Amino acid sequence: MMKNPKIFSFSFINYKSKILVFLSLIVTIMGSIYQVVGQNLILNSSAELDPLTNHWTQVSGPWTKRCENPEAYDGSCYFFAGVQSAVAEIYQDVDVSGNSTDIDNGVANYLFSTRLRSYNQDHPDAAQVILEFRDSGGTGLSDFDTGETFEKTGWKQYMDTLLAPIGTRTIRCRLLSTRYSGNDSDGFMDHLYLSNNSVLPDEYTVFPNILKSLMKPLNGSKYHQIRVVRFSISIAILIQHIGKLISKVFSQIITIRVI
Ligand SMILES: [Ca+2]
Numbered sequence: 001m002m003k004n005p006k007i008f009s010f011s012f013i014n015y016k017s018k019i020l021v022f023l024s025l026i027v028t029i030m031g032s033i034y035q036v037v038g039q040n041l042i043l044n045s046s047a048e049l050d051p052l053t054n055h056w057t058q059v060s061g062p063w064t065k066r067c068e069n070p071e072a073y074d075g076s077c078y079f080f081a082g083v084q085s086a087v088a089e090i091y092q093d094v095d096v097s098g099n100s101t102d103i104d105n106g107v108a109n110y111l112f113s114t115r116l117r118s119y120n121q122d123h124p125d126a127a128q129v130i131l132e133f134r135d136s137g138g139t140g141l142s143d144f145d146t147g148e149t150f151e152k153t154g155w156k157q158y159m160d161t162l163l164a165p166i167g168t169r170t171i172r173c174r175l176l177s178t179r180y181s182g183n184d185s186d187g188f189m190d191h192l193y194l195s196n197n198s199v200l201p202d203e204y205t206v207f208p209n210i211l212k213s214l215m216k217p218l219n220g221s222k223y224h225q226i227r228v229v230r231f232s233i234s235i236a237i238l239i240q241h242i243g244k245l246i247s248k249v250f251s252q253i254i255t256i257r258v259i
């Protein structure tokens with residue numbers, strides 16, 4: 001008498017499917033986190049708009065946005081000090097008084113990041129960013145200073161997590177370009193980020209450079225953050241579909257009937 005057929009499926013098929021679904025969930029969650037924590041306190045932080053008429057105050061310049069030679073790190077343009085000043089400076093004051101309780105309890109950390117580079121020439125000009133924590137009277141309490149940088153071949157990231165001193169009410173973000181050769185003051189800045197969250201947006205940490213390069217055609221507008229989230233969700237959906245497909249094919253091939 002023949003036994004009833006029993007159907008066995010290799011358990012790793014299910015594990016593979018679960019792993020893929022899990023990975024897709026991680027990507028989706030990271031996209032959500034990006035949307036939540038990616039609130040950049042610096043406005044016009046990537047110089048996609050003319051800085052002099054959009055949230056920045058000039059000390060010496062004339063500052064403008066530059067959009068070629070070299071290519072921007074983020075979006076289409078970056079900060080450029082122009083031709084008139086040997087030492088050029090522009091700044092933006094970020095009002096953090098709304099976070100005064102945490103600040104005065106000594107628990108307010110601010111995450112800062114920027115990309116700097118110089119024009120590729122002999123004796124390159126310097127790019128520099130200084131972040132100043134100031135009290136309500138404008139007195140400096142502490143600062144973060146990249147120092148003069150001379151990155152000729154690429155956009156280098158400078159990043160740190162900074163504890164706001166008690167009494168901080170304003171964070172002044174200063175961009176400086178110092179000319180050492182030629183007529184232009186060619187210390188460039190791009191992709192500034194300041195947040196009182198301790199988690200960096202995924203474009204800084206989760207997404208490797210190769211994904212960033214894939215995303216490049218999507219950059220170049222103020223809707224960049226939304227597009228990053230959409231991209232994350234698209235990847236998640238793609239992974240889910242691939243997971244389902246692999247699971248379906250393998251379950252048909254590897255299912256064993258034992259008689
Ligand atoms: Ca930019």
Ligand SMILES: [Ca+2]
Pocket residue numbers: 119125179180181182183184185186
């Ligand atoms: Ca120069």
